[in-house]
Each structure stands twice: as structure tokens, then as C-alpha cells.
Amino acid sequence: SQTIHQWPATLVQPVGSPLSLECTVEGTSNPNLYWYRQAAGRGLQLLFYSVGIGQISSEVPQNLSASRPQDRQFILSSKKLLLSDSGFYLCAWSLAGGPGDTQYFGPGTRLTVL
Amino acid sequence: GNSVTQMEGPVTLSEEAFLTINCTYTATGYPSLFWYVQYPGEGLQLLLKATKADDKGSNKGFEATYRKETTSFHLEKGSVQVSDSAVYFCALIRTGTASKLTFGTGTRLQVTL
Numbered sequence: 001s002q003t004i005h006q007w008p009a010t011l012v013q014p015v016g017s018p019l020s021l022e023c024t025v026e027g028t029s030n031p032n033l034y035w036y037r038q039a040a041g042r043g044l045q046l047l048f049y050s051v052g053i054g055q056i057s058s059e060v061p062q063n064l065s066a067s068r069p070q071d072r073q074f075i076l077s078s079k080k081l082l083l084s085d086s087g088f089y090l091c092a093w094s095l096a097g098g099p100g101d102t103q104y105f106g107p108g109t110r111l112t113v114l
Numbered sequence: 115g116n117s118v119t120q121m122e123g124p125v126t127l128s129e130e131a132f133l134t135i136n137c138t139y140t141a142t143g144y145p146s147l148f149w150y151v152q153y154p155g156e157g158l159q160l161l162l163k164a165t166k167a168d169d170k171g172s173n174k175g176f177e178a179t180y181r182k183e184t185t186s187f188h189l190e191k192g193s194v195q196v197s198d199s200a201v202y203f204c205a206l207i208r209t210g211t212a213s214k215l216t217f218g219t220g221t222r223l224q225v226t227l
Contacts, residue, residue, distance in 0.1 A: 101207065
């Protein structure tokens with residue numbers, strides 16, 4: 001069966017510090033991968049998605065970036081965090097192609113920028 | 115563009131009450147529709163889905179029917195439990211190279227004894 005991992009689970013960082021969040025998927029090959037952010041009291045916003053190694057699409061301009069160095073690894077990064085980057089970050093995967101693909105979410109990383 | 119509108123929360127119900135959370139959508143073509151649930155401090159879990167008009171998704175006593183004529187996908191449960199307390203998200207997908215979910219803002223459900 002497929003599983004998705006995210007770490008760290010919780011992170012407190014000062015403004016201006018760098019960020020690296022990691023997501024890995026097990027039990028499937030060539031998945032589509034996604035990063036979402038959930039700000040306090042708000043819905044989910046798609047940040048990045050990837051259909052393959054090295055292929056990243058950005059949905060929202062921001063100071064965040066994403067990379068996919070391996071087939072089942074997706075990394076969210078920032079060189080300098082802003083207060084507004086605080087939130088709950090969720091990674092998700094889906095099978096590539098096909099209609100109505102279901103996305104499966106990881107446990108999330110709660111980021112607080114102080 | 116695509117959008118999903120959910121009823122405002124929070125919704126507070128007594129245990130064993132009937133639940134309805136309204137969801138309507140705007141999309142071109144024929145999207146697939148989903149309900150996800152988020153328990154406190156956790157990620158999202160798929161609750162149910164429907165991929166074409168008149169399909170009914172169901173899971174754990176929850177149901178939702180894909181109504182194309184009213185562009186709706188309302189979530190219902192006949193008898194809620196305290197353990198159902200969570201945030202519920204309605205979402206849709208338009209198929210493409212990468213199937214990108216469009217979410218509603220979520221509805222918080224609080225069930226009390």
C-alpha cells in the first residue's frame with residue numbers, strides 16, 4: 001500500500017531564516033506530487049505541483065520554491081522566511097493521468113514564523 | 115475558472131442529529147467531486163468522491179450525490195457522533211496533465227453530547 005510521509009511535523013523558525021520541508025511517498029511510482037498551504041482559518045491553497053523529476057509548476061508567486069530531486073521526493077524551500085509563511089503545509093500525491101484522480105495527503109507540517 | 119462554495123461554519127449539532135453541509139461548484143466540463151475531512155492537528159483524509167452526474171459517494175455513514183443540474187454536492191449524515199467533529203472540505207478536480215484540486219474554504223463541525 002502507498003504511504004506518504006512529511007517532516008518535520010512541527011517547526012518554529014525566525015523571520016529571514018531558510019526553510020526546507022520534505023515529503024516522500026512509498027509504494028507507487030511516478031506519482032503527481034503537490035504542496036498545499038493552509039493558513040489559519042482559511043482553506044487550502046495549491047502552491048506547487050510536479051508531474052515528474054525536475055518538473056515543477058508554481059501556482060502562486062511567492063518566496064517559496066519546490067524541487068523534486070527523486071521520483072518520490074518533493075521538497076519545499078525558502079531562502080528567507082516571512083511572517084506570512086506561517087501555516088500548515090500539506091503534501092499530496094496522486095496517480096499520474098486518468099480522470100478524477102484522487103489525491104492522498106500527508107500528515108502535514110505546522111510552520112510558525114516568529 | 116473553477117470554484118467551490120461551502121456553507122459557513124461552524125456547525126454545532128447534538129449527537130445523533132442529522133447533518134447537511136452544503137457545497138456548490140462552478141466548473142466547465144465534467145469535474146470529479148470530493149469531500150475531505152480534517153481532524154484536529156491532522157492532514158486531510160478522503161471521505162468520499164463521485165466522478166459523474168447522479169453518482170452517490172458514501173463512506174462511514176456520510177453520503178453526497180453529484181447533482182449536475184444544481185451544480186451541488188451536499189454532504190449528509192443521518193446521525194452524527196462526537197467523533198465526527200472535524201473540518202470538512204468540498205473539492206473538485208478538472209482532469210488534465212496534473213489533476214489539481216480546487217477546495218472550498220472548509221466547514222467546521224462540532225458535535226456535542
